[in-house]
Amino acid sequence: MPNPTIDRIMDATAELFRRQGYTGTGLKQIVAEASAPFGSIYHFFPGGKEQLGTEVIRRSGRLYLELFITIAAASPDVVSGVAAFFTGAAEHLRETDYADACPIATVALEVASTSEPLRQATADAFTTWIDAATEYFVMDGIARTTAREVALTMLCLLEGAFLFCRSLKSTEPMHVAGAAAVASLRAAKG
Amino acid sequence: MPNPTIDRIMDATAELFRRQGYTGTGLKQIVAEASAPFGSIYHFFPGGKEQLGTEVIRRSGRLYLELFITIAAASPDVVSGVAAFFTGAAEHLRETDYADACPIATVALEVASTSEPLRQATADAFTTWIDAATEYFVMDGIARTTAREVALTMLCLLEGAFLFCRSLKSTEPMHVAGAAAVASLRAAKG
DNA sequence: CGTGCTCTAGATAGATCGCTCTAGCGGCTA
DNA sequence: TAGCCGCTAGAGCGATCTATCTAGAGCACG
Numbered sequence: 375m376p377n378p379t380i381d382r383i384m385d386a387t388a389e390l391f392r393r394q395g396y397t398g399t400g401l402k403q404i405v406a407e408a409s410a411p412f413g414s415i416y417h418f419f420p421g422g423k424e425q426l427g428t429e430v431i432r433r434s435g436r437l438y439l440e441l442f443i444t445i446a447a448a449s450p451d452v453v454s455g456v457a458a459f460f461t462g463a464a465e466h467l468r469e470t471d472y473a474d475a476c477p478i479a480t481v482a483l484e485v486a487s488t489s490e491p492l493r494q495a496t497a498d499a500f501t502t503w504i505d506a507a508t509e510y511f512v513m514d515g516i517a518r519t520t521a522r523e524v525a526l527t528m529l530c531l532l533e534g535a536f537l538f539c540r541s542l543k544s545t546e547p548m549h550v551a552g553a554a555a556v557a558s559l560r561a562a563k564g
Numbered sequence: 565m566p567n568p569t570i571d572r573i574m575d576a577t578a579e580l581f582r583r584q585g586y587t588g589t590g591l592k593q594i595v596a597e598a599s600a601p602f603g604s605i606y607h608f609f610p611g612g613k614e615q616l617g618t619e620v621i622r623r624s625g626r627l628y629l630e631l632f633i634t635i636a637a638a639s640p641d642v643v644s645g646v647a648a649f650f651t652g653a654a655e656h657l658r659e660t661d662y663a664d665a666c667p668i669a670t671v672a673l674e675v676a677s678t679s680e681p682l683r684q685a686t687a688d689a690f691t692t693w694i695d696a697a698t699e700y701f702v703m704d705g706i707a708r709t710t711a712r713e714v715a716l717t718m719l720c721l722l723e724g725a726f727l728f729c730r731s732l733k734s735t736e737p738m739h740v741a742g743a744a745a746v747a748s749l750r751a752a753k754g
Numbered sequence: 755c756g757t758g759c760t761c762t763a764g765a766t767a768g769a770t771c772g773c774t775c776t777a778g779c780g781g782c783t784a
Numbered sequence: 785t786a787g788c789c790g791c792t793a794g795a796g797c798g799a800t801c802t803a804t805c806t807a808g809a810g811c812a813c814g
Contacts, residue, residue, distance in 0.1 A: 603804095
């Protein structure tokens with residue numbers, strides 16, 4: 375049975391990281407949000423904020439990958455799977471008043487030049503996404519080199535759209551990016 | 565004649581924001597980097613860090629737009645202009661060890677849900693980029709609606725590529741994104 | 755020279771930061 | 785029951801944060 379406190383801490387941290395980033399989130403705020411005692415953070419994460427950060431990033435990366443797999447599995451074909459992922463992202467943005475976008479992009483930009491362990495955690499998470507998407511397209515019959523390019527293109531479009539949607543408080547960039555991702559995929563399928 | 569101190573402060577702030585974000589940058593660090601007295605910040609920006617932040621964001625947005633215009637003007641046609649912008653971004657990333665990417669993306673993600681004045685400043689900057697790119701494509705004979713979609717697609721690709729390049733410490737995403745942007749533009753030109 | 759204004763210069767306040775520390779609760783086994 | 789241990793609980797430390805405050809240098813103008 376998983377420890378409930380450690381899960382509440384990681385859930386709260388992931389949500390706060392996604393909304394306000396790494397440096398903008400204090401440990402006091404995390405324990406308040408998680409209704410957990412302050413000491414528990416250093417009991418479960420003796421490495422402090424940096425260890426908590428890396429583990430939360432890796433977990434968020436896994437969970438978001440699972441979301442992608444779930445949507446892909448529920449879609450009849452690859453094109454509609456990609457389209458569904460973008461429209462789902464747009465809906466989720468609007469429902470949360472443009473707060474819930476990529477779970478690790480904000481942290482990734484913050485820490486890329488300031489903390490090597492945290493940067494590595496974000497790079498590992500992104501790599502699993504790129505590899506999974508590449509495999510998804512390869513299984514559809516696309517050559518591996520092309521599949522990787524389509525995967526990178528799709529993910530760049532997704533992350534860029536997240537940025538513009540949050541800043542502009544509009545879902546237009548996500549819808550345009552989704553259409554571009556579908557177009558890129560269709561072109562790759564010849 | 566422009567005040568040299570205020571310029572040094574804004575230059576240092578812009579550079580630190582781009583590398584470590586808004587909350588990760590302290591006012592003490594800014595004045596140290598700018599070789600300016602601490603009091604000068606509150607003399608020139610009585611609104612404190614938030615006012616300094618909004619003005620730096622708006623200025624960075626202007627400067628980056630000028631960079632785009634410069635590259636576009638130096639290119640023989642629209643397609644090569646777009647391609648040159650992406651390859652230039654990739655080179656600059658590699659030269660700065662993946663530190664210098666988008667000057668406002670990091671801040672934009674951090675503040676989107678925490679400070680309305682700062683979010684508005686990032687939104688205004690992004691909007692000028694989208695409008696300028698749209699106009700650039702319209703002048704090449706693309707219908708306005710399509711031109712806006714291509715502009716948004718290109719900028720989403722650029723921002724997403726910045727994120728992945730910085731996290732992965734690789735220029736591959738930028739090169740792939742550049743190729744995708746060119747493909748999107750070519751498709752729009754029929 | 756004296757006055758006033760802009761800007762420099764930095765000490766300092768008050769709050770918050772990450773982190774360490776001790777104390778104690780509750781459930782386990784001996 | 786006694787002893788141990790995982791975990792809760794939060795006070796408090798030194799450092800750092802933003803912001804305010806006073807003091808003075810430098811210059812323009814009468």
